[in-house]
Amino acid sequence: MYQLGWFSTGRDKAARELLQVAQSSIERGEIEAEIAFVFCNQESGEAEESDLFLKLVDDYHIPVVAFSYQKFKARKSVISSCQEGGLPQWRLDYDREVMRRLRDFHPDLCVLAGYMLIVGREMCQRYNMINLHPAAPGGPKGTWQEVIWQLIDSRAKETGVMMHLVTPELDEGPPVTYCAFPIRGKPFDRYWREWEKLPSSSKGRGETALLFKLIRKYGLAREFPLIISTLKAFSQGKVSIAAGKVADSTGKPIEGYNLTDEINKLVEEVYRL
Numbered sequence: 001m002y003q004l005g006w007f008s009t010g011r012d013k014a015a016r017e018l019l020q021v022a023q024s025s026i027e028r029g030e031i032e033a034e035i036a037f038v039f040c041n042q043e044s045g046e047a048e049e050s051d052l053f054l055k056l057v058d059d060y061h062i063p064v065v066a067f068s069y070q071k072f073k074a075r076k077s078v079i080s081s082c083q084e085g086g087l088p089q090w091r092l093d094y095d096r097e098v099m100r101r102l103r104d105f106h107p108d109l110c111v112l113a114g115y116m117l118i119v120g121r122e123m124c125q126r127y128n129m130i131n132l133h134p135a136a137p138g139g140p141k142g143t144w145q146e147v148i149w150q151l152i153d154s155r156a157k158e159t160g161v162m163m164h165l166v167t168p169e170l171d172e173g174p175p176v177t178y179c180a181f182p183i184r185g186k187p188f189d190r191y192w193r194e195w196e197k198l199p200s201s202s203k204g205r206g207e208t209a210l211l212f213k214l215i216r217k218y219g220l221a222r223e224f225p226l227i228i229s230t231l232k233a234f235s236q237g238k239v240s241i242a243a244g245k246v247a248d249s250t251g252k253p254i255e256g257y258n259l260t261d262e263i264n265k266l267v268e269e270v271y272r273l
Helices: 013-027 048-059 069-075 089-101 121-126 144-153 188-197 210-235 260-271
Strands: 002-008 033-040 064-066 109-112 129-133 158-165 175-182 239-242 245-248
Touching: 002 013, 002 210, 013 033, 013 048, 013 210, 033 048, 033 210, 048 064, 069 089, 089 121, 109 210, 129 210, 144 210, 158 210, 175 210, 175 239, 175 260, 188 210, 210 239, 210 260
Parallel strands: 002 033, 002 109, 033 064, 109 129
Antiparallel strands: 129 158, 158 175, 239 245
16 A cells, blocks of 8 residues: 655644544545654654644554654754755754664655654655645745745736655755646735735735735645645556656656646635635
């Protein structure tokens, strides 16, 4: 059976909800795979949220490897200034220890599901890892907040959500799957007009602007469906990764697998958006 590795910091409710949605989809047979292990970079007792996450994993009887990056860092008597790919030496050492602890697992695909550490080059080379980015291929880089403001500043007409291959260069990996949606037309045009009418002094960079909130709402509604549909596609052989390249079911290299129609249908059914 197709084997998934699940990496998460378990820092919030969303981390638990994503695991619940994925496991439910597996149990219904929609994702033809199993979660071989969950890796958490926090251990029991470090934070209330991660404790809840670890309990959930235990309730599912999924093997868990919890290894605190904070404790690992604190045990280093000297933090080397030597860096590779922008990461300090202790982080590279941490990744090596993670891989050692996971040596008995052989995942076909690893999912970064709220994993709050940048992955170093060696780990990227060891595993096929995918991560969510809140923009369509070729779209803005950065956090979801930065992405939305770049969309607004550029007067964008469309955006989306994608899963991309994790590489040492943050948010630079090739798209694996994606979906797109317009941010013009109903109901967006009204909010664009209101935004354009605001004086420059009122166009701050907070999260309260109505246009900002609407774009976020439509993007957020697609994140979980895209992740689940992506795992489904991988488990069914519709998309794969080989030698750092994304391919379709025939092995032909592709610039991402377009799931827009499927995701829009799911979003319409659940959210009526």
